Amino acid sequence: MLVAAAVCPCPPLLVPEVAAGAAPELDAARAACTDALGVLAAARPGLLVVVGPAEQDGRGAHPQGTPGSFRGFGVDLDVRLGPGAGTAYDRTLPPSLAVAAWLLERAGWAAAPIEGLGVGEPLTPERCFEAGRQVGARVARVGLLVMGDGSACRTLKAPGYLDERAAPFDAEATRALGSADVAALKALDRELAYELKVSGRAPWQVLAGAAEDAELTGTLLYEDAPYGVGYVVAAWS
Structure with missing residues (x-):
């Protein structure tokens, strides 16, 4: 059963070496x-x-120890999803999980x-919910670290340019993530999220599936849209 969750954004710019001179902004x-x-x-999960x-x-x-890299962003920096050096892996971490691995290493997890799970943007809400249920049933105490960004259409200079629907969408997603509102996360519109270039919709709906039978309280820790992209940090416990 899910006992706690952390929701974090996943831009490579979170890594100071990637952000370089702009690092203090995040x-x-x-x-x-x-x-x-x-x-x-603090929730002492048996599996993250x-x-x-x-x-x-x-x-x-992606099993524990899967390697990741920020070389594609011009930085000679490698990470691993927890310990596992010396083991052969047939794939590398996608950027979002590489950022997660960096956060975990930084925190001394x-x-x-x-374990890592990469989910594709086209995944339907129903399949996201089912994936979440399966994750929640893995062990008696499961923790989730959920990576994903809000809309990339918040300003004129945003990657997706300005879309007036972006701020209301992000506001509702932020409210749901900050209050552990499972029903509201389930109700996020897949097509609208796609149009607004929201990378977090599928991971957030995996969280919703995992939390169906859990009684968790949410706390919003951060919300902003630097660079015109919505970033949210929340904790559920």
């Missing part, structure tokens, strides 16, 4: 992510499952074994 987001991971660790958006080749399960 200091508050990094601090909030650390606080959310502290809530996860990290869920994040992924393209076709990054979907599916040692509270539980780790």
